[in-house]
Amino acid sequence: MKFEQEFLKNQVFEDSLLTVNWYPGKGYLPSSAFRCMEYLENGDVVIRIGAPKAHEVKIIAQFGNPDANGYCPWQDDPVYGTKDEAGVFTCVLPFGRTHTGSRSLKVYIDGTLVIWPYLPTAFGSNRIQNFIEIPDHDMAFSYIYNVPHGAVISQKYHSSVTGKEERCMIYTHPGYQKNSESYPVLYLLHGGSDNETSWFTRNRIQDILDNLLAKGECVPFIVVSMNDMYTFGEDSAERSWNHVDGSTEAVLINDLIPFIEDNYRAKTDKWNRGIGGLSLGALQACDCGFRHPELFGNMVFLTSILYHDQYRNALGRPWEEALRHPEQIAENYRFIFCSATPQEDHFDYFKNDEKLMKEAGLEELMDGYVREVHDGRFTRWCSWRIGFRDMARLIFRD
């Protein structure tokens, strides 16, 4: 595969999120000036790191290349840099049709995990980390174009549950900031070790929605991405995943939904309210959504939702009881969207979910029950973008 220059120069990142000077060698490595990230026409990505005193630089990309069985490991093999006489290490990340989209990068200098200041950064793995976007024509629906742009809002609110000011991210579509209409709201939960920014930085939902709306392919709605991993106290044990379910649901229902409906022009009936998530967030959304049919008429699950043996749940998991009464599910919810890619290590759960829901007869009972499996070449972030796009085309249609 060869990428044309025009495509490689597409505006994948917001320009202002990148370094102003892409040649940071100049200045702090006086003898050389080097470009820190470069896309080659074959799709390889060259990354250069100046570390004259270091012996070894390696980069590990997250969400690896699938093996012969289609299994996609959590990370690729390390790519070691070749050092030149100026002290610049050059790492070439090999391209494959299976490597595209948003990839987290772990950068190690002499064994120490650091962030390289001249690559893009976003929150992930419970911290700020480097990531890149490996361009892909099939991901072009999520890039930046000259279309009307919605607003991406960082919004603090007080939580009665954590006792602190918490933050959510909100997308409002073009027009919202000026007009006075009310809109449906989709509440989104992120994956494990991500945070409320990840739907925007990695899944690019603002760009996907801007592009869909420009083509008239979805109805306008508000998206609220909350933090599903509230922290209590300061020590390691408390700032952990212990609170992924009970506290998330409590914050969402007691604090966030009332805040949004008091402060934004949100439609407030359940048919205009949805809950969704990806990966761990899909499980949380499933639990919360099935427990609260009075609140949510729409549910969106990217990746498996029902079975997950590693998942601790403080409030219990309501899906088993719910599936015993599929006709109630069909009454309670208008739209249930599930999607995944075979690349995920949880794909067996997804297939099992499919079986359980089929046995319960949801396909026949619900027009708005949608399942899709994405092309097996896509890494998880690609799959989640595709799932989000396809979901957005369908949700909140009268």
Place this chain on the structure above:
Amino acid sequence: MKFEQEFLKNQVFEDSLLTVNWYPGKGYLPSSAFRCMEYLENGDVVIRIGAPKAHEVKIIAQFGNPDANGYCPWQDDPVYGTKDEAGVFTCVLPFGRTHTGSRSLKVYIDGTLVIWPYLPTAFGSNRIQNFIEIPDHDMAFSYIYNVPHGAVISQKYHSSVTGKEERCMIYTHPGYQKNSESYPVLYLLHGGSDNETSWFTRNRIQDILDNLLAKGECVPFIVVSMNDMYTFGEDSAERSWNHVDGSTEAVLINDLIPFIEDNYRAKTDKWNRGIGGLSLGALQACDCGFRHPELFGNMVFLTSILYHDQYRNALGRPWEEALRHPEQIAENYRFIFCSATPQEDHFDYFKNDEKLMKEAGLEELMDGYVREVHDGRFTRWCSWRIGFRDMARLIFRD
């Protein structure tokens, strides 16, 4: 000075911007778990960096401690870490009443400038960098409290000047997202090597305004922070400061103001429109504001504005001509706010500006001409926050 625990635990950062696990030693340095940042009661800040194979770790804080003459250098002396047997370097940043507020940190491991993943990060020095907030009771007006919170918006718009989608940041006060009124708008320019996020990440204007509005100490207005350093092309020379004035003004007037007034509920007369900036942005705001009395009835300058011998300007500097007709200035502008701290290396320019404006008689001619000099102990970010707060109390009052 001793800080009480209650104050040190004040919510200085948005929790979700920090690592979930503050003990990252656990996991990648198997034998140890260490807290990466710690405030001591005397105000020292302890930073720990695990780098077992490294020989030297040093941290340089930006905007240093003033010398005997009151001059505040660009950076402090390096603080070298002490290595323990587990491979963790401990650096103690010495506290002083002159060191408080937001401080950029340059972290070097064996001479290579990196970002430490477990400290806060923000854009600065033309890239993402580490920074910390050194707590200070006098900066408490800019911290996070349980008050109604406005929205901080990342907004893309198309620029006819750069030919690309650009980004600005917008603050809308509590109430804006639900109601249907129109409000005044202040356009802000950032300092050299910062970007449109810096007014929010470093100057915390969203928190300052939330807190002022909660006390009824200012009128609600919209703030738009643009990027003053547009980039053209991809090479080093073009991604530089060559475009700091001409292109900024062109983007602001041709693209951004029309976009905001088309898409947000902005009052559109000049008395409800202001332009302001800090440091380099103050110079740009001065030039643009004096050139366009038809657009801006209010101007805000934090740090010197008139003289600056290093400043290249494509469009010429209009202040000299403007000062020849002070009565026109008084007619054209309702509010001109200037502030600075003696800590800055440009403070002599500020004093000279004061003299020139005094000679022109602005003090007598304009009720809305305000100058203030902040307590000499404050570093620049502190001074800019104080200036912003004091300005916000006065601007857009009828």
